[in-house]
Amino acid sequence: MNAPVNASPITTAPLLEATGLVRRFGGVTAVGGIDLSVFEGELVSVIGPNGAGKTTAFNLISGLDKPDAGAIRFAGANIAGRSPEGIAAAGIARTFQHGRVFANLSIADNVLIGAHGRLRAVRPDWPIIGPLAELALALVRPASVRAEEATLRDEVSEILSLFGDRLLPRIDQPAHSLSYANRRRVEIARALAARPRLLLLDEPTAGMNPTETAEMLEIIASLKARGQTILLIEHKLDMVMRLSDRVIVLDDGRKIAEGKPQAVRTDPAVIEAYLGHGNIGAAAPAGNAATAAPTLPVTA
Amino acid sequence: MTQTPPILELRDVDTFYGPVQAHFGLSLRVERGEIVCLLGGNASGKSTTMKIILGLVKPTAGDVLIDGVSVLGLSTPRIVRLGVGTVPEARRLFGAMSVRENLLMGAFTRNDKAAVAADLERVLALFPRVAERIGQQAGTLSGGEQQMVAMARALMARPRIIIMDEPTMGLSPLWVDRVLSLIRDINGEGVSIFMVEQNANLALQIADRGYVLQTGRVVIEAAAADLLVDTRIRDAYLGGAEAA
Amino acid sequence: MTSWFDHTINGLIIGNIYGLLAVGLALIFGVSRLINFAHGSVYVVGAYVGWVAVSVLHTPFPVTLALVVILAALLGIAIERFGIRPLAGAPRIAPLLATIGLSFVLDQTVQILFSPDPRSVPMQLPNWRLEIGGGSIGMLDLLIGGIGITAAGALFAFLKLTKWGWAVRATALDRDAARVVGVDVDQVNRIVFAIAAALGGVGGVLVGMYYNVITPTMGFEATLKGIVAEVVGGVGNVPGAIVGSLLLGIIESYGVALLGTSYRNLFAFLLLIAILVLRPNGLFASRHQLPPEPMTGTFIAPSKPIGLPVPLLAALAAFAIALPLLIDNGYLIQTLTNAWLYALLGLSLTLVAGTSGQVSLGHAALLAIGGYTSALLAADYGFPVWLTIIAGGLMAAGLGTLLVSPAFRLRGHYVSIATLGIGEIVALVILNWESVTHGPIGVAGIPPLEFFGRPLYDTNAIYWVAFAIMLALALLQVRLLSSHLGRTMRAVRDDDVAARSFGISLNRYKGLAFAFGGFVAGISGAFTAHMYSFINHETFNTHISVLALTIAILGGMGNVGGAILGAVALIGLPEVFRIAAEYRILLYGIALLLLVRFRPQGLLGTV
Structure with a gap:
């Protein structure tokens, strides 16, 4: 579709580079000095148990929260502490873990909001009178504005067709009437409509059954094949292993491992975080032996 | 097991949030003295299960029983007085x-x-x-x-059962071990435990039995020892697409 | 000239009374996350209970005080049980609106029972003063101070030492966690409302004795002052509310000493806006932190709007146009003209509060800006009326947006408080800026409406012009809603966090909503001014702001047709049934209460 086509995974500097990110809430350190980078065209996954700081890190990158320390560079500029709208304008779009669709807006309007930053004809880039010109153009609606809106509506249908017939037949229904899985899909469609240079996906398959999860895996794979740069939070490890160029493992607010999926699977620190020491309590049950498995169990 | 009714039982519970169904005929039970684990990914309906037990959310169908007596419609303080202690998700201290x-x-x-x-x-x-x-x-x-x-x-x-929502969430491995062994100690004093966990393999090491919840349905129910070696459960708790 | 010592004492005494109100507001906000607009009405009830006790029953002071405490506490419990608790699952703004409805009902009931005339509360204490330095302290000053300190001490002991005091603090910190340890949060609410109401009622009696006068309308101002003090101290912060109250009292007292009595409230509201903009968490918030989360949430009940077919709408419009020809009833035509003007106000507010989610409680200020601009330009400078009406619309759009712009960074309830404060500031500036606005005497002899140079006196002609303007602006608003602006404003309303994440600047779109809505309301105010030929600073009062909100909710928030229907129902029907003025406000209060409870999506549904 319309994503930037740039297949070369490693260029000189990373597209996104966060260094030393820290965020504390009271006595709890949610993110305790994380470094993280994503190169153009890469798909990087962030994994780790609930509460490891994944979503907090996403909030810091997308500007919803401000780091107590650390720097975030995106496409060469420091974006740490910038407003969410400023970061969106820089080319980052995200989805939310619990699904934040606009409940009273139709699916089509939800996705069109994603393209808000791309409106040109109706939002002339004039200083001071820009907002008033926008109001006037919205009310008068000259041909250029109507053409822009029509183009975007076509594009919305195109994006929604990515999800087969999950969303297209419901395009005019309000988002509050959708199932949980469909809300997640609307969020991804909305993010794609922004044509972001970097797409942040926060657990896109949460609440999905195996069939739906497999479907989502294919969709993300196709986005990656088109050259879309993606930073993914996910718990379903087989999905992570199949999709990722690189995996970053967080635990307790810190990065405990990073590397190719295969390398991470066999990293002792990761296995410990996921599977424990196997020495909990005085008398562990017999089944405990299973945790001595040398790699994270992932079935293909 | 014995003649005595389970300390906690859910029977065919359906729950809705607006148009979204969170539970589909959910049934589970905790016998006296047991540690029972409810496993599942995010948004699988685990936390809603806790809210149902505590009367914070009303199911649209089914029943919730404590000591064999229905607690549907009872206020949360009444349910607490029946001997239900809670460790909420993310601690929620004052x-x-x-x-x-x-x-x-x-x-x-x-x-x-x-x-x-x-x-x-x-x-x-x-x-x-x-x-x-x-x-x-x-x-x-x-x-x-x-x-x-x-x-x-x-x-x-002085609860007879404690329900815990992701007690190891956000803790370092050292603290996870401490918390889990403390749960064993508490259970050793005769308190039944019903815990929701995503960190399944850890939780199963101290549990007697486990249920796997997926998009609001129990897909597996087994003894913890069996679940630990069950490849299906490995996929389910780590979210494999092939579970069940 | 009174000494600074006296001004300080006076400020502390007034601050003490504000404190009795603000502590209750803070307690209620703490456990319910609710700004209780009915709080001042409890204070009025307390004052009148005190008056009845002293003047009719001739009770001694301690008995008077006990009666007030008991009856006010019972009223507080009733408000919680029947006004607030049924709305437990409703959108967060719903209980706030319910308390506004309750305040209308309580104030009007007192007014109907005791007449609107001021009454004096006989002083029950020896009129004895202690001379200190250049000033003096009276017995009543000491009594008020003593009661304030005793009440604060008792409250502190309750919160720190008793089981239910702990439960109140725990519920304020985390309601769900309090529930799961077995706290009956309904009981906590009841306790808190009872304490808050008792303190408020005592405040009412004391203020009656201090100023030696009480009126049924003094509650609204008391609520506002309590809210200002609470915001200064940090919403929900009980010790902060006490400090905020004393500070407010002293600032007011010094301000009055410097500039005069009519500036008293201006200081309070400027302080409110300054705090909201600069330190929305109050003076004592230690860290930079987000305001308490439940401040979000608009009044949008998910519903399917009822789509009326275009032929039906066209037929209704045609009927409205033909009506003056069909019947010969000047009174009805005048009433409907009024309804069209209120419909403009409803359109404005339904865009701002419904479509964009900014529940404004100061919307009458836009009418006032439009009305005064047009009236002054026409009466004092001789501009043609058609031009001044347009100027009134533009001024309301521009100045209104500018004045509200500091509030664009706020969310939820804070927006409502800020717009309320800004509305009061506008009214006070009109009152005090005599060289331009003519001050308290108002603007008289405003030139009549005209139609391209021809004065309009004919009732039917005025009706048609009003209807045409209303219809044109309604159609323009429909066009706006169908553009990208419509979806953008609704996105801001539904989830401002997600909206910002897609590059939507909240300032820009809230600003556009207020600009368009300000223009529509400004035109309405201007038209009204020329139709009445006289306006003053009370023509466009807070009751009209609340009525506008009731119109928007009745029709369905964001719903253009709904705003028109709501105006016809709330303006037209009471006139047709010739309901007397004091019962009308009562009716509006009841209508708001019933709507919030039973049909939050309004008659035609939210959009």
Whole structure:
């Protein structure tokens, strides 16, 4: 579709580079000095148990929260502490873990909001009178504005067709009437409509059954094949292993491992975080032996 | 098992949030003295299960029983008085109150002052780390310490069953071990445990039985030892697409 | 000239009374996350209970005080049980609106029972003063101070030492966690409402004795002052509310000493806006932190709007146009003209509060800006009326947006408080800026409406012009809603966090909503001014702001047709049934209460 086509995974500097990110809430350190980078065209996954700081890190990158320390560079500029709208304008779009669709807006309007930053004809880039010109153009609606809106509506249908017939037949229904899985899909469609240079996906398959999860895996794979740069939070490890160029493992607010999926699977620190020491309590049950498995169990 | 009814039982529960169904005919039970684990990914319906038990969310169909008696329609304080203690997700301490005040709030439903004071001593003996922090504001504690306080607070009600929502969430491996062995200790004193966990392999090491929840349905029910070696469960708890 | 010592004492005494109100507001906000607009009405009830006790029953002071405490506490419990608790699962703004409805009902009931005339509360204490330095302290000053300190001490002891005091604090910190340790949060609410109401009622009696006068309308101002004090101290912060109250009292007292009595409230509201903009968490918030979360949430009940077919709408419009020809009833035509003007106000507010989610409680200020601009330009400078009406619309759009712009960074309830404060500031500036606005005497002899140079006196002609303007602006608003602006404003309303994440600047779109809505309301105010030929600073009062909100909710928030229907129903029907003025406000209060409870999506549904 319309994503930037740039297949070369490693260029000189990373597209996104966060260094030393820290965020504390009271006595709890949610993110305790994380470094993280994503190169153009890469798909990087962030994994780790609930509460490891994944979503907090996403909030810091997308500007919803401000780091107590650390720097975030995106496409060469420091974006740490910038407003969410400023970061969106820089080319980052995200989805939310619990699904934040606009409940009273139709699916089509939800996705069109994603393209808000791309409106040109109706939002002339004039200083001071820009907002008033926008109001006037919205009310008068000259041909250029109507053409822009029509183009975007076509594009919305195109994006929604990515999800087969999950969303297209419901395009005019309000988002509050959708199932949980469909809300997640609307969020991804909305993010794609922004044509972001970097797409942040926060657990896109949460609440999905195996069939739906497999479907989502294919969709993300196709986005990656088109050259879309993606930073993914996910718990379903087989999905992570199949999709990722690189995996970053967080635990307790810190990065405990990073590397190719295969390398991470066999990293002792990761296995410990996921599977424990196997020495909990005085008398562990017999089944405990299973945790001595040398790699994270992932079935293909 | 025995003639006595399970301490906790859910029968064919359906739950809705607006148009979205969170539970589809959910049934499960916890026998006296058991540690039972409810496993599942995010948004699989685990936390809603906790809310149903506590009466914070009303199911549209089915029944919730404690000691064989339906508690549907009872207020949360009434259910707590029946002996249900809670360790909520993300601890939920009273951040601006001291640790001592937090613990005594745990005994809010009790009126036996002397026994409460004795229990406070007992609980502090069980959690020496909490005793060190007794005068501190709860919100200033580290995540692991807060988890200890949350468990200690639940114990102060002298519960017969404690339900725990992701007690190891956000803790370092060291603290995870401490928390899980403390759960064993609490269970050793005769308190049944019903815990929701995503960190399944860890939880199953201390559990008797487990259920796997997926998009609001129980897809697997088995003894913890069997679940630990069950490849399906590995996929399910780590979210494999091939589960069930 | 009174000494600074006296001004300080006076400020502390007034601050003490504000404190009795603000502490209750803070307690209620703490456990319910609710700004209780009915709080001042409890204070009025307390004052009148005190008056009845002293003047009719001739009770001694301690008995008077006990009666007030008991009856006010019972009223507080009733408000909680029947006004607030049924709305437990409703959108967060719903209980706030319910308390506004309750305040209308309580104030009007007192007014109907005791007449609107001021009454004096006989002083029950020896009129004895202690001379200190250049000033003096009276017995009553000491009594008020003593009661304030005693009440604060008792409250502190309750919160720190008793089991239910702990439960109140725990519930304020984390309601769900309090529930799961077994706290009956309904009982906590009841206790808190009872304490808050008792303190408020005592405040009412004391203020009656201090100023030696009480009126049924003094509650609204008391609520506002309590809210200002609470915001200064940090919403929900009980000790902060006490400090905020004393500070407010002293600032007011010094301000009055410097500039005069009519500036008293201006200081309070400027302080409110300054705090909201600069330190929305109050003076004592230690860290940079987000305001308490439940401040979000608009009044949008998910519903399917009822789509009326275009032929039906066209037929209704045609009927409205033909009506003056069909019947010969000048009174009805005048009433409907009024309804069209209120419909403009409803359109404005339904765009701002419904479509964009900014529940404004100061919307009458836009009418006032439009009305005064047009009236002054026409009466004092001789501009043609058609031009001044347009100027009124533009001024309301521009100045209104500018004045509200500091509030664009706020969310939820804070927006409502800020717009309320800004509305009061506009009214006070009109009152005090005599060289331009003619001050308290108002603007008289405003030139009549005209139609391209021809004055309009004919009732039917005025009706048609009003209807045409209303219809044109309604159609323009429909066009706006169908553009990208419509979806953008609704996105801001539904989830401002997600909206910002897609590059939507909240300032820009809230600003556009207020600009368009300000223009529509400004035109309405201007038209009204020329139709009445006289306006003053009370023509466009807070009751009209609340009525506008009731119109928007009745029709369905964001719903253009709904705003028109709501105006016809709420303006037209009471006139047709010739309901007397004091019962009308009562009716509006009841209508708001019933709507919030039973049909939050309004008659035609939210959009």
